Amino acid sequence: MKRLVDLTAEDLASDPVWRYEGGAGPSAIVVPVAMRALSRSDDEVFLAATDFELFDGSRHAGFCFPADDSGIDYLQPAIIAPSGHVNFWTDGPTDPEELAARWRSLGKAPGDIFPVAFQCRIPVDGSFVSGWISGVESSRDLTLAIRELPAPADARPAVPLTEVERAPAARPAPARLREGATPDSRTARRRKAEMTVEFSQGDFHGTGVAENVSRRGMFVRTARTPGTGPPLRLTVNLPDGRQLVLTGRVVREAGDSPSGFGLRLAEDWPNYDTLFPGSRNRR
Numbered sequence: 001m002k003r004l005v006d007l008t009a010e011d012l013a014s015d016p017v018w019r020y021e022g023g024a025g026p027s028a029i030v031v032p033v034a035m036r037a038l039s040r041s042d043d044e045v046f047l048a049a050t051d052f053e054l055f056d057g058s059r060h061a062g063f064c065f066p067a068d069d070s071g072i073d074y075l076q077p078a079i080i081a082p083s084g085h086v087n088f089w090t091d092g093p094t095d096p097e098e099l100a101a102r103w104r105s106l107g108k109a110p111g112d113i114f115p116v117a118f119q120c121r122i123p124v125d126g127s128f129v130s131g132w133i134s135g136v137e138s139s140r141d142l143t144l145a146i147r148e149l150p151a152p153a154d155a156r157p158a159v160p161l162t163e164v165e166r167a168p169a170a171r172p173a174p175a176r177l178r179e180g181a182t183p184d185s186r187t188a189r190r191r192k193a194e195m196t197v198e199f200s201q202g203d204f205h206g207t208g209v210a211e212n213v214s215r216r217g218m219f220v221r222t223a224r225t226p227g228t229g230p231p232l233r234l235t236v237n238l239p240d241g242r243q244l245v246l247t248g249r250v251v252r253e254a255g256d257s258p259s260g261f262g263l264r265l266a267e268d269w270p271n272y273d274t275l276f277p278g279s280r281n282r283r
Contacts, residue, residue, distance in 0.1 A: 084105055
C-alpha cells in the first residue's frame, strides 16, 4: 500500500495494476493487485501502467484509470517523471507557473510535448485504451466555455442545473466504496436509460436517444453525429413529461453500430440519483 503521489515507474513495472483504496489528492492510497486484465463492469477502481510518447518521440511510463475512457477527467492520465507526476487533468483553473513546473519536470517545452500519444498496457474487456492528449484540461475550463453559450430564443422551461461538488484531481470516482473510504458525490457508474433528446451545435440540429448515462456524461444514439470540440446543447425529454436542458462537449464519436456519440457534461446531472435510481447497473 502506498500513496498515489509516491507511485514510481518501477512500481508499475513490477505490478502494472493498482487498486484505488480511498483518499484524495496527496492522500489518495493505492495497493498493487495481481491482475492482468480489467473490465468496465469491475466494482472497484483500478489504475494501470500506461505508455506515453511525446511529440518529440521520447517515451515515458505512467498510468491512467482505463475502465472509463469517455473523458480525460475519468482517465486521469499521468506521466511519472523523476521529480514527480505530470498530470494532464486538473480540477481547478490551470495556473501558468504550475504548468511550467510540469514541463520542467519533463525537461521539455510544450511544443516538444503535445500532442501526447498514450496506450494502456492492460486490456479492458479485451481492448487496449489509447488516444491523444492535446493539452492539460480542467473542469473549470469546460464549465466556463459552456456557460458562454447564449440561450436559444425559443427555449422552453427546463429543470435548472444545480451547483455540484467537483471531484478532486487524482481521485477517481469509485464504483463501490471500500471500508473506510470517503463517500464521493460523483460516480463513474453508468446506468441504463432510454430518453429521446434534441441537440444543437451552432447551425447543426439533430435528435437521438440518450442511454448509458453517468453523472457527467452519456452515450447518445443517433444517425446524425455532431463534431467534437464546440459546445453542444441537449434537451432531454424526461419520462414524467418534463424537459431538461444540459450542455457539454462531444468527446467520442461512434461510426459503427450503434451510431452516436459520447457526451461529457459541463455539470453533473441535477437530481441524478432521483432520475436514475438503483446501483446494480453496469459501470
